[in-house]
Amino acid sequence: MLRIFSLITISLLFSSVVIYSQDDDLLSLLGEEEHIDYTTASFKTSRVINLHSLENTAPGVMDFKISHRFGTINSGIQNLFGLDNASIRLGFEFGLTPHLMAGFGRSSLEKNFDGFFKLKLLRQSGGKRNMPISVLLFGSTVIKTATFQGNPDANFFSNRLFYTSQLIIGRKFSEGFTLQLSPSYVHRNLVTTAQERNDIFALGIGLRQKLNKRITINAEYIYVPADQLPAGLNNSLSIGFDIETGGHVFQLQLTNSISMVEKGFIAENTASWSNMGIHFGFNIARVFTLWQPKKM
Amino acid sequence: MFYIIVPNKHYFMKNLFIILFCIAGLSTIHAQKYFTRDGFVHFYSETPMETIEADNNKLNCVLDLATGNIQLAALVKVFHFDRALMEEHFNENYMESSKYPKASFKGQITNIANIDFEETEKQPVQIQGTLTIHGVQNAISTQGSLWIVDGKIHAVTAFDIAPEDYGIKIPGVVRDKIAKNIHIDIKLVLQPFEK
Structure with a gap:
């Protein structure tokens, strides 16, 4: 009992x-819930510095970009270290769908008009679907509208066109650190000298490290194999900061590229870091919500 | 030593087992639980400068009728804003959703004993418990109401919270745009939980 x-x-x-x-x-x-956890905010905006980043403008949003590159720092105090001399690009960039963005811009340099698209092919994610990297496809066309230099017999519209195709492959390794590679192909319908090639293959590398929630340090380098560029042209190297203030992202940088379109900053850099022939510059990104994408 | 004299051992044991079975049976009825995986939670912050709002319709909830215990959890990343940039800042700068992926509540309906789970009219409920947001826990108590439609428990509640109570720092430049108190609305339709 x-x-x-x-x-x-x-x-x-x-x-x-x-x-x-x-x-x-x-x-x-x-x-446990079945949920695909897409990696977001790999970069603060759609550019590393000059290179396009892993991030697209969100659907329904227009990103108005005002970018300046000043003259070279080694131009001295008389030119206020280059600030007297500014090259400008105004950009209007649109998020069309969760995977596709497109935009256009106009640069004062060479009076270039550029149009581009960027498509997400793979999105880094965890949870229900594990995808270690993001892959994007980028394409752009530049129309150079400056007064035609050289043989007037070659002054066709097609000879003013430049194309860039790029894959952007990257990973947000941690909350703070993102790394991407940008294998690129630039095609120029017309080059000015026989030493220059019509086709350029290059490899860009870009990274960012968060310093705090709102400030990141970014760097990028674009390697063009030496045999593809004539003497006097240099690979692009840029370092900068992204500062996010709520509605704006300010990107401040030092770079040896004056151009803000791919064909220029990949293959036409005359300035060099070795003699401080570098440019101070900034990109300001301001986003406007134009329409509400359908809820998923 | 403790000893009981029982005239018929088997008789006693038989009764005991009956009693035990009854207890077990009763407890299974009362232990009935209700749940949802797609509860709705909406919050808004309103200042003269800006209205910020977002919603999440993947709120998980389990309610135990026997004890009145109620638990809720929502993934922070699932909150949807009309403006994509707000959503990014919400996750990146304020909620730090990669570090603190979930917001949750663990508590009790304190007046569960007075609630009629057949009643189709709204009945007031008192809720008390611990709200965890951004990794910080705070005791909260609030009111709500509850009613039954087609065997499902409908419940609503609303309350205000202050971001600073949850260690969410708001920098000076945006302080005028984010309300001191964020209003939260919750709507649930709970169905019986069957294993």
């Missing part, structure tokens, strides 16, 4: 323990 009582007591105790532990975590009854 004693045995029965102790059995009952123990079983009652045990059952109350079981009930208690269930109540302590009721939500575990529902199990």
